Amino acid sequence: MKNLLAKLMGIGASVWNFYAPILRGLFVSGTSALLPVALEVVRSLADTAKTGEQKRETAVLKLRREATALGITASEALIRFTIESAVQRMRAEA
Secondary structure, three states: HHHHHHHOOOHHHHHHHHHHHHHHHHHHHHHHHHHHHHHHHHEEEEHHOOHHHHHHHHHHHHHHHHHHHHHOOOHHOOOOOHHHHHHHHHHHHH
């Protein structure tokens, strides 16, 4: 899969092998720092009367604010991934 992705993006194997661990580390550290906050946000929205989409967008806004307050720079994709991870964890706990 990694080689296919590298070929599709036109990235040489040596470049991919250099950057992949760095990118993976950044992704994991960002997610692990935000996941506890995301769990709190998701739990606070779980029993509201909002639709799923409204809850998701509210969670994105709240988590983005919390990340900024904590000094964490996170992309939109990372924030959304962390929220979805928190939702899945909360469902697993139920």
